[in-house]
Amino acid sequence: MGSTNSTLSKIPNVEELMRETGFSPAHIVRLYDRFESLDKEKTGHLRPEDFGAINRQDTVDFHSFVRILAHFRPAENNRPRDPSLPEPVNSRISKLKFAFQLYDLDKDGKISRAELLQVLRSMMEMQVTEEQLESIADRTIQEADLDRDDAISFEEFRKSLEKVNIDHKMSIRFLR
Amino acid sequence: MSGLWHGKILMLMVVLTVSRHSLAFQARNANPSNQPGTNASTGNGTENTITTLPIVTWKWHHTEGPYLVALWVLVSWICKLVFQLNPALTNVFPESGLLICIGWVLGGIIYGADKVQTFRLQPFTFFYYLLPPIVLDAGYSMPNKQFMGNLGAILVHAVIGTVWNAASLGLGLWGCWLGGAMGHLNTGLLQLLLFGSLIAAVDPVAVIAVFEEVHVNEVLYIIVFGESLLNDGVTVVLFNVFDAFVSLGGPAINAVEIIKGIISFFVVAFGGSLVGIAFGILISLLTRLTKKTPTIEPGFIFVFGYLSYLTAEFLSLSAILSCTFCGVFCQKYVNTNMSEKSVNTVRTTMKVFANGSETVIFVFLGISAIDPSIWVWNTGFILLTLLFIFVFRFMGVFVLTWILNQYRLVPLGLIEQLVMGYGGLRGAVAYGLVFLLDENKYKEKNLMISTTLLVVYFTVMLQGITMKPLVNWLKVKRATTDEAMLAEKIMNRTFDHMLVAIEDISGQIGHNYLWDKWHNFEEKWLFRILMNPTARKSRDYIFNIFHQLNLKDAMSYVQEGERRGSLAFVRNDSKADVDFNKQFDTDFTDMPDIMGPDHIPVPFVRDSVPSVSLNMHEQDQKMRESEDFNAHHLLQQHLYKGRKQRHTYSRKQPVVNRDEDEVQEIFQRTMRSRLESFKSAKMGVAQPKKITKHSKKDQTEKMSNGKPADDSKIHSYGDEDFEFSEGDSAGDAAGGSFPMAAYKGGAGIVNPAYMAEMDSNEPINVAPSQRAQLRLPWTPTNLRRLAPLRLSTHSNDSFLLADSPVVKPTGKNQTANIRHPAHAF
Secondary structure (H helix, E strand, C coil), X not given: CHHHHHHHHHCCCHHHHHHHHCCCHHHHHHHHHHHHHHCCXXXXXXXXXXXXXXXXXXXXXXXXXXXXXXXCCCCCCCCCCCCCCCCCCCCHHHHHHHHHHHHCCCCCCEECHHHHHHHHHHHCCCCCCHHHHHHHHHHHHHHHCCCCCCCEEHHXXXXXXXXXXXXXXXXXXXXX | CHHHHHHHHXXXXXXXXXXXXXXXXXXXXXXXXXXXXXXXXXCCCCCCCCCCCXXXXXXXXXXXXXXXXXXXXXXXXXXXXXXXXXXXXXXXXXXXXXXXXXXXXXXXHHHHHHCCCCCCCXXXXXXXXXXXXHHHHHHHCCCHHHHHHCHHHHHHHHHHHHHHHHHHHHHHHHHHHHCCCCCCCCCCHHHHHHHHHHHHCCCHHHHHHHHHHHCECHHHHHHHHHHHHHHHHHHHHHHHHHHHHHHHCHHHCCHHHHHHHHHHHHHHHHHHHHHHHXXXXXXXXXXXXXHHCCCCHHHHHHHHHHHHHHHHHHCCCCHHHHHHHHHHHHHHHHHHHCCHHHHHHHHHHHHHHHHHHHHHHHHHXXXXXXXXXXXXXXXXXXXXXXXXXXXXXXXXXXXXXXXXXXXXXXXXXXXXXXHHHHCCCCCHHHHHHHHCCCCCCXXXXXXXXXXXXXXXXXXXXXXXXXXHHHHHHHCCCECCCCCCCHHHHHHHHHHHHHHHHHHHHCCCCCHHHHHHHHHHHHHHHXXXXXXXXXXXXXXXXXXXXXXXXXXHHHHHHHHHHHHCCCHHHHCCCCCCCCCHHHHHHHHHHHHHHHHCCCCCCHHHHHCCCCCCECCCXXXXXXXXXXXXXXXXXXXXXXXXXXXXXXXXXXXXXXXCCCCHHHHHHHHHHHHHHHHHHHHHHHHHHHCCCHHHHHHHHHHHXXXXXXXXXXXXXXXXXXXXXXXXXXXXXXXXXXXXXXXXXXXXXXXXXXXXXXXXXHHCCCCCCCCCCHHHHHCCCCCHHHXXXXXXXXXXXXXXXXXXXXXXXXXXXXXXXXHHHHHHHHHHC
């Protein structure tokens, strides 16, 4: 515990971080260790080269790191939510928003056909022709697009995933 | 219905009186009925010297064996038929319970006729003929993703839970026996442990039968069901171990024997699974080669499945495990290797066998009870067994689940645990095992038989009846039988990838990491070895789903057309030749071959796919229009069913089809919107002046939303299809053929008027996959609700030009345009 405390004190604004994300101190310490091991050059930031991931910003510092991972905490649905508090980061809505942002590359609040195509392209495991991709994208949009604007807004996104158990799909156990 | 009954009974009596002459009461193998005794013969004349030529002889004892088998199967199935006629009954009672009741009735009749129970469920028949189809079906239609996902929970319950049940039951009974609660019994600790082990196991047949009708959510079902299958490994081991111990006698049991027992568990369980997987690999490899023998192809699955069962049995490993894993392993590869027809055949036939088997089992469970010779009543023993079964089951479930929840992502709630505990049904496997006991070693065999029967009846009937109300009362989460939409499936996949990434980042080896690793291994090795090259190309998950959706679309449209008469109905006065047949036979037989995405559908183009130009009647259009706007709200409830997702938990119906109307709406909309864009291009041909302008305008509208396809693209794959566009008004029509960029030599019926109509309403541009267009099933006989299908190739145009597509559109702006074609040609 002593080491935990000392590590905690190294992290700036750790109280606020904990409150915002809902992680316990032990978790924060664990994530910090992981962060440090990823951050090979000890710059205090993670660049895309560090883990080969694509980030919206060019670098990610520890706070963002934790915040992003916080989305994947399993949601606690038995805790009665205080409506005055801001939406917890790992609630269903936040997870959905996070996923939505993955698709919505230009951040205009809608997933256009082009953006969907890009995601599909990266996900297709085998060689699919471009027009087939387009067909799939078109059909997906058609299924989900309720207001016929040829793009998927967050609401439509949410509705189309109503039946999916987001908690299950977007949670990592150890982060509980 | 009563007439049916009387007829059956009459026939039965006839058979029985006839057979009584030649029957000796003797337990025989290989038939659910007894073989005739050898002493009597019924007037068959073969032994006696004949004095004159017999015109007809009575060959009863030649045919007796097979005849009785077939008869009994028929009788069981007719019983099922009989009470299915009364839906009120089946809502309350589980089918299995009713079958047992009918079995009682039949048993009573036979007993009354023969004064001795001539028919009963023989263990050999049960274990070698009746059980394998059920297990094979269970494995083959197992939802793999959920099975593997919950494998930890399943194994824990199957192994530890069963051992706990067996031990606690045996020891409990022993304790009570020592305490004198059962009176005088000639038994011992080992025998009671044996009894505990055979009755402790949750039975797959019973679980299927009861849960079938209740439809709890998938996780719950898979845990109970998986447990019922995998605990066979434990049951077999325990049974054999204790049986051997009983033979050895108490004093001979020392640590060595016990250790051997534990080792044998691992050997049996893993050995059985390995045998199953080996056979699964064999099947997969074999189906790679069966392209040329599509008729026998399905048969291989059955033979191999059965062989896996028998091989494991032969090696004294766990046969159920072997069969299950064979099915689980091979389903993915086999389903992709075989043609769609074969896959359907296999699935359907398996269901027939499995369901039929189950029916026969339950009927005979009932019949076998009506036999006073086996009944021994010992209140203490029986009641205590029932009590212990319940209590210890719940205890086990609660404790184990509490442990599991520490490690599970989605913990199992109390309600689920209750259902799991309550769902621990015992069934025919226990009965079969108890009959295998040697009565010399087990003096109380009859007591055990009686108890087992009572336990089975209790669980199947009482728990079966109360399961549904219990599930409703506890508000257990039910199964979502809705098929996921394409969007959902894509999102699911995205999430999986995302989770793998996050797990990797956070440095955890989690569930998804393992899944990813397995996936990579599978892609690298297994797919290459076990799957057809052509099949492999079509393996992509999302693409398959898309393909299935398109197929379904097409089928619906064709069906719709049939409902209204025929495809030709829609054309008004013009009489073009509609050449459905020419299209069709090439279509279907080639289906599996054109799976690869890089296969250009040249054959279709060359076969000069005929085209039909359909002009919708005005009123139809109007009606569909209004339906369409209503369909807006129904969008969420899409029920697209990909083939893979037809999770056949349901033994009774291979396809759970719901809400046809909604499906129709969506398809309508989909196809309509697809058609409109295509139509505009077509109109570009017919009406160079007006339509193209309009369509061009529309195109620009549409283009503003999505990314417009490159013009270059249009020409690159528009070529074989849209020569007309180049011919006629090249510039204009080219723009108009933009929406067809994604279409590729498919089949569809153009409905110029219709599309022109809808153009202004729906600027949505959806392109069906080229595959869907290739595959439009064209049987004119099964068209139900037609929305215009798109047929294209060069011949298309000749037809279009040749015919006079007279259309009566509704209002809007196309009226003038549409009327022109009549004059143009």
